[in-house]
Amino acid sequence: MEPAPCRVLHVGRETHDTFTLTLEVTPEGRAEFAPGQFSMLYVFGVGELPISISGDPGVPGRLTYTVRVVGRATEALARLRAGDWVGVRGPFGSAWPVEAARGMDVLIVAGGIGIAPLRSVVYHALRNRDAYGRLIILHGARSPKDLLYRADFRHWNRQAETRALTTVDHGDMRWRGRVGVVTTLFRYVRLVPERTIAMLCGPEIMMRYVCAEICGNHRIPPSQIFLTMERNMKCAAGFCGHCQFGPYFICKDGPVFSYEKVKPLLGIHEL
Amino acid sequence: MSSRQEGPIGLVDPPSIGRLISALERRGWLVAGPTVRDGAIVYDRLQSIDDLPRGWTEDQEAGRYRLEHSGDNALFGYNLGPQSWKKYLHPPEVRLLEASRENGLLKILNQAEPLPRYAFLGVRPCELEAIQVLDRVLIGDRFSDPIYEGRRKNLFLIAVNCSRTAPTCFCTSMGTGPRARRGYDLAITEILEGGRHEFLIEAGTAQGAAVLEELHPRKAGPDDSGLAEKLTQRAANQIRRRLDTESLRDLMYANWEHPRWDQVASRCLSCGNCTMVCPTCFCTDVEDTSDVRGERAERWRRWDSCYTLSFSHIHGGSVRWSVKSRYRQWLTHKLASWIEQFGGSGCVGCGRCITWCPVGIDLTEEVRAIRETPARASTRRENRNGEP
Numbered sequence: 001m002e003p004a005p006c007r008v009l010h011v012g013r014e015t016h017d018t019f020t021l022t023l024e025v026t027p028e029g030r031a032e033f034a035p036g037q038f039s040m041l042y043v044f045g046v047g048e049l050p051i052s053i054s055g056d057p058g059v060p061g062r063l064t065y066t067v068r069v070v071g072r073a074t075e076a077l078a079r080l081r082a083g084d085w086v087g088v089r090g091p092f093g094s095a096w097p098v099e100a101a102r103g104m105d106v107l108i109v110a111g112g113i114g115i116a117p118l119r120s121v122v123y124h125a126l127r128n129r130d131a132y133g134r135l136i137i138l139h140g141a142r143s144p145k146d147l148l149y150r151a152d153f154r155h156w157n158r159q160a161e162t163r164a165l166t167t168v169d170h171g172d173m174r175w176r177g178r179v180g181v182v183t184t185l186f187r188y189v190r191l192v193p194e195r196t197i198a199m200l201c202g203p204e205i206m207m208r209y210v211c212a213e214i215c216g217n218h219r220i221p222p223s224q225i226f227l228t229m230e231r232n233m234k235c236a237a238g239f240c241g242h243c244q245f246g247p248y249f250i251c252k253d254g255p256v257f258s259y260e261k262v263k264p265l266l267g268i269h270e271l
Numbered sequence: 272m273s274s275r276q277e278g279p280i281g282l283v284d285p286p287s288i289g290r291l292i293s294a295l296e297r298r299g300w301l302v303a304g305p306t307v308r309d310g311a312i313v314y315d316r317l318q319s320i321d322d323l324p325r326g327w328t329e330d331q332e333a334g335r336y337r338l339e340h341s342g343d344n345a346l347f348g349y350n351l352g353p354q355s356w357k358k359y360l361h362p363p364e365v366r367l368l369e370a371s372r373e374n375g376l377l378k379i380l381n382q383a384e385p386l387p388r389y390a391f392l393g394v395r396p397c398e399l400e401a402i403q404v405l406d407r408v409l410i411g412d413r414f415s416d417p418i419y420e421g422r423r424k425n426l427f428l429i430a431v432n433c434s435r436t437a438p439t440c441f442c443t444s445m446g447t448g449p450r451a452r453r454g455y456d457l458a459i460t461e462i463l464e465g466g467r468h469e470f471l472i473e474a475g476t477a478q479g480a481a482v483l484e485e486l487h488p489r490k491a492g493p494d495d496s497g498l499a500e501k502l503t504q505r506a507a508n509q510i511r512r513r514l515d516t517e518s519l520r521d522l523m524y525a526n527w528e529h530p531r532w533d534q535v536a537s538r539c540l541s542c543g544n545c546t547m548v549c550p551t552c553f554c555t556d557v558e559d560t561s562d563v564r565g566e567r568a569e570r571w572r573r574w575d576s577c578y579t580l581s582f583s584h585i586h587g588g589s590v591r592w593s594v595k596s597r598y599r600q601w602l603t604h605k606l607a608s609w610i611e612q613f614g615g616s617g618c619v620g621c622g623r624c625i626t627w628c629p630v631g632i633d634l635t636e637e638v639r640a641i642r643e644t645p646a647r648a649s650t651r652r653e654n655r656n657g658e659p
Contacts (some may be wrong), residue, residue, distance in 0.1 A: 002381075003377060003379060007380065045560065046567075047557075047559045048559070048570070049556070058608075070586035085372075087377060158472070208658065209659055232582065234555065237413075240557075241553060247611035249607035252414070268527045269596070270592065
């Protein structure tokens, strides 16, 4: 499976270590994606890496990714400018259950850059506002300078039946918002277990605490909770073996899993 | 497993094996098979019968491999060397991509190289099964690997049934040998008994039958088939190593935490030898390179091993940082999660991982130890320090 060359339309800085890349998909590529899916982005001569799509599934011909700079390949992605080219394979993987969520309240819980693949869900839900109940977005970041999509959050809070709350682990001199891990935001929301579907993305430890919170204190059944897993990934087609998580290949069985499915594996150290 | 592929059967003399090699070459196949090199039986290009390891056998045990003279003229008197056929079907190194960049424009250059058409001569029954396992992994699931598929589809497979076994063999536990039951074009049993040296050849496909006919075989009677059956049965009876596969998947899943993992980790060097010699281990890594001018780039795929730290590396570090977790990943994948992923075990009982482990770790012994000692009470993190 060869990458399709796509042109960079825009590179926008989000925070000190994150940026958002928008690509124009050429006819060889596939622009359609379901929220939650990812692409393999190839930077010429440097490498290929899996990146979740963070854009609006309702906008045709564009693919948008929000990336955090963590190594050589992401640094090379960050150096791209409008007019440059990248190779794109995909989209791959499972999607957030946006169809199953119809008629329900959608609870989104994100840690750090975990908000990126979930932003596609928010776009989708707001585009089909009547199809969904309340939209609750809880986002935790390490510090105020790590908060992503601030303009989006302001916009979301102005939408009907939508609440978007943020918190930071550590504030700074100017921070007047909430301080605490993301689970502390649950005191501000009321969840109706039978009509809530939860979608989680963030560090594994954060997701384990959030699952404990919403299963234990809010009585949402594990079958209504979905989360994304992350592992090293090279091929996205189940051949390289790197992304295995117990019996699952994150690339083709995931990255979105129901909590019910992965619950027994989540607590196993170094799996 | 009792039913065998039905097809023409014939008897040939030893020189006919040389004629078999030329017949295949005439038909456009590159013949690969066992030959002696660097003190081991390896698979390489065969050009004549003289390339075969006539008169050689092996002494194998956990962590030990020596070539020895067999004292007879057997062409297939050995069992298994370190290499498996995956080196041809799933090459250790292969270029995935070549790209160019001119004036900023990225171009993916198609690299349709002509693929070799291989005939494998001397495929042991366990290895024939290993090829079936790789088929399920690389072409039988949601995606197909074109590199494997291209090499696989034109293959001519000549199995050689085992009339002797190595102490490391446990194919009878995995139901894969010592007699080939399916998936071959030709299956050979070497008969070396009471002054007789002949080869009983069974054809499993039409193209196999056509090649067999070209050798003008002598008609084989029920006695000959019976003798061949007896020889492989005798080999089966020699096998002492056992892997109890009863509820093996459940056993492994119930023992993510077991004291034996710490014990084996204290011996395991995490060298990855077992994954390199395994005929079904398929994991790969990729490497990207570019020329100094930044105009041409390549992407190469190489065999990788789940025993390396880099294998599970994500930003922030490796997921499997301990040797214990890496050995557990390998064994649990091979024997348990593989079944869930691909509908069958990843182990064919060839015993290579036992022979080529520098410290002689034997997976059959590890499974027995896990089976025989009760699982430790759950040591999940929730019980360690109160995390969910």
